Amino acid sequence: MTPKQEHFVLEYLVDLNATQAAIRSGYSAKTASQQGERLLRNVEVAEAVAAAKAQTANRLELSHEWVVQQALCQYRKADSQDRIRDAQQALDQIARLTGLDRPQKAAVIADQPERSMIDIARAIAFMLAKAKAAM
Numbered sequence: 845m846t847p848k849q850e851h852f853v854l855e856y857l858v859d860l861n862a863t864q865a866a867i868r869s870g871y872s873a874k875t876a877s878q879q880g881e882r883l884l885r886n887v888e889v890a891e892a893v894a895a896a897k898a899q900t901a902n903r904l905e906l907s908h909e910w911v912v913q914q915a916l917c918q919y920r921k922a923d924s925q926d927r928i929r930d931a932q933q934a935l936d937q938i939a940r941l942t943g944l945d946r947p948q949k950a951a952v953i954a955d956q957p958e959r960s961m962i963d964i965a966r967a968i969a970f971m972l973a974k975a976k977a978a979m
Contacts, residue, residue: 845888852883853892857900912941916968938968 845853848869855865862880871879883889901907919934938944 845892849883849886849889850892852880853889853896856880856884856893857896908941912938915941935968942968944968 848871852865852869852871855868856862858865858868862884863877864880866876866880866883867873884893915934915937919931919938922928922930922934
């Protein structure tokens with residue numbers, strides 16, 4: 845990896861904004877968006893970003909399951925306080941984290957409109973537990 849690419853990785857980890865990281869790393873502002881996208885597709889850069897994220901998660905003792913659990917807690921709190929927008933945002937976050945935001949998986953929920961949000965959250969938690977058990 846070049847020194848400029850290494851600088852990009854460090855800058856990208858600041859805010860996860862590839863365009864701004866490219867600019868801060870010395871790439872042209874005119875082409876920063878394309879450069880940032882290209883850099884993230886570069887195998888060495890992508891591996892360095894993934895390794896740094898994993899190192900941060902380990903240092904903070906975070907896991908994917910913990911993050912999903914926190915989102916589920918946010919959902920439950922918002923739902924109990926009738927904060928519909930916050931509850932929906934938490935469900936959206938859970939869907940992204942578990943891969944349920946992809947059309948083929950989201951259809952499982954969309955096909956059952958009569959289900960309440962809590963039923964959906966329980967279904968997501970069940971699917972997450974099932975996926976974890978399969979690992």
